[in-house]
Amino acid sequence: MRYTALLMIVTIDGVAASGKSSVSSGVAQALGVPYVSSGLLYRAATLLGLEASLDLHAAPGLLTLLGAHPVRLEPLAGGNRVWQGERELTDDLHSSRVDRGVSVVAALPEVREWVDAQLRALPEPFVAEGRDMGTNVFPHASHKFYLTASARIRAERRARERPEDVPAIEAALQRRDELDTVQSAPAPDALVIDTGPLDLQGVIDTILTRLP
Numbered sequence: 001m002r003y004t005a006l007l008m009i010v011t012i013d014g015v016a017a018s019g020k021s022s023v024s025s026g027v028a029q030a031l032g033v034p035y036v037s038s039g040l041l042y043r044a045a046t047l048l049g050l051e052a053s054l055d056l057h058a059a060p061g062l063l064t065l066l067g068a069h070p071v072r073l074e075p076l077a078g079g080n081r082v083w084q085g086e087r088e089l090t091d092d093l094h095s096s097r098v099d100r101g102v103s104v105v106a107a108l109p110e111v112r113e114w115v116d117a118q119l120r121a122l123p124e125p126f127v128a129e130g131r132d133m134g135t136n137v138f139p140h141a142s143h144k145f146y147l148t149a150s151a152r153i154r155a156e157r158r159a160r161e162r163p164e165d166v167p168a169i170e171a172a173l174q175r176r177d178e179l180d181t182v183q184s185a186p187a188p189d190a191l192v193i194d195t196g197p198l199d200l201q202g203v204i205d206t207i208l209t210r211l212p
C-alpha cells in the first residue's frame with residue numbers, strides 16, 4: 001500500500017473490454033484504496049429493466065423501478081459488488097443480454113444523472129473506472145488515464161471468459177464502441193495507453209509509475 005494520504009481520485013476510462021476493471025483493481029490494490037466500477041451501475045439498471053420487461057429506451061419506467069428498489073454499489077479494491085436490497089446482482093451483470101442492452105440505457109441522460117449522483121456521494125480516495133470519469137464525473141481528479149486496444153485484441157481477451165467466438169465478440173464490441181462514442185472520450189489531461197502490446201501487470205505498472 002502507498003500514497004493514500006495524498007491521493008484523492010484516479011480515473012481510468014477506456015473503450016469496452018480494454019481492461020478498465022482489471023487494471024483499476026490492480027492499481028487500487030497497490031494504492032490500498034477501493035476502486036469504483038461505474039459501468040456496473042449502468043449494467044444493474046439494464047438487468048433490472050430487462051427482468052421487468054421494460055422498454056430500455058424509456059427513462060421514466062427505469063427510474064421508477066430504481067427508485068422503488070434502490071441499487072447499491074459496494075466498491076472494494078479486489079472487485080465491486082452490486083446489491084438490490086439483500087439480492088446480490090454482481091454475477092448477473094456481465095451476460096451477453098446485458099451487454100446488448102446496456103449502451104441504450106447508458107445513453108439516457110436521466111439514468112446518467114442517477115449513476116453520477118451515486119458516484120459523487122462516495123468517500124474519497126478511490127480509483128474510478130468507466131467512460132466519462134475523467135471528463136464529466138470527476139473532472140478535478142488528480143490523475144487520469146484512458147485505455148485503448150484494437151477490437152480484435154479485446155475480443156481475444158474476452159473470448160477467454162465468454163462462450164461466444166472471437167469474431168462474434170469483436171463485432172459486438174465494435175457495435176458497443178459506436179454506441180458509447182458520445183460519452184467515451186479521453187479527458188484532455190488524460191494519458192492514453194494502448195494496452196495491446198502490454199500484459200495486465202504492464203498496464204498497471206505504467207499507471208503506477210505516473211503516480212506520485
Ligand SMILES: Nc1ncnc2c1ncn2[C@@H]1O[C@H](COP(=O)(O)OP(=O)(O)OP(=O)(O)O)[C@@H](O)[C@H]1O
Binds near residue numbers: 019022157200203
Ligand atoms: N493488458 C492485458 N493483457 C491481457 N489481458 C488483459 C489485459 N487487460 C485486460 N485483460 C483481460 O481482458 C478481459 C477484459 O478486461 P476487463 O473486464 O478488465 O475490461 P473492462 O474494460 O473493464 O471491460 P468492460 O468494458 O466490459 O467492463 C479480462 O479477461 C482481462 O483479464
Ligand SMILES: Nc1ccn([C@H]2C[C@H](O)[C@@H](COP(=O)(O)O)O2)c(=O)n1
Binds near residue numbers: 042
Ligand atoms: N462511466 C460510464 C460507464 C459505463 N458506461 C456505459 C458504457 C457501456 O456500454 C456500459 C457498461 O460499461 P462497462 O461495464 O462495459 O465498462 O455502460 C458509460 O456510458 N459511462
